[in-house]
Amino acid sequence: xxxxETPPETEAILKSLDAIRLAGAYLTWSSGGLLRQEIxxxxxxxxxxxxxxxxxxxxxxxxxxxxTSLLEASEGVWIDWRHGTAALRLPPLAPxxxxxxxxxxxxxxxxxxxxxxx
Numbered sequence: 001x002x003x004x005e006t007p008p009e010t011e012a013i014l015k016s017l018d019a020i021r022l023a024g025a026y027l028t029w030s031s032g033g034l035l036r037q038e039i040x041x042x043x044x045x046x047x048x049x050x051x052x053x054x055x056x057x058x059x060x061x062x063x064x065x066x067x068t069s070l071l072e073a074s075e076g077v078w079i080d081w082r083h084g085t086a087a088l089r090l091p092p093l094a095p096x097x098x099x100x101x102x103x104x105x106x107x108x109x110x111x112x113x114x115x116x117x118x
Contacts, residue, residue: 009093013050016110021117036061046116047085051092076109088112 006014017025028038035057039047047070049055055070065082073079073089081087088109096106 008097012093012097017113020111020114022113031057032061036063039063044085046113047081047087048090048113049087050090051094053092055089075105076112078112 013027014023017023026042026044028035030038039058039061040063047058049058049070052071055073058070059066063082067083068079068081068087070079070081070087070089073087075089075091078086078088090109091102091106093106095102097103
């Protein structure tokens with residue numbers, strides 16, 4: 001049976017995480033109640049969302065202790081999302097696969113993850 005092809009965005013995220021030595025990061029594409037459960041169960045010390053749609057999904061999941069809306073957070077700036085969890089909103093990835101300036105913008109924000117690898 002053939003293995004399904006990895007979407008370009010997923011492949012790019014995996015390669016990017018590997019490049020900054022965060023290949024073991026937990027990734028999810030969940031939304032709604034399942035996303036809320038994942039956040040509650042994993043209690044991450046860092047939460048990273050890629051693009052405004054992901055930020056909206058996290059906000060809409062209604063995490064009870066969230067202090068800040070991720071959709072309102074500035075891209076590339078760490079925020080105190082909840083006690084014990086910092087959050088980072090990245091620009092959307094799809095445009096970065098096609099456009100050099102979008103790629104630069106994405107990477108400038110993405111590189112803020114480097115301290116997590118140490």
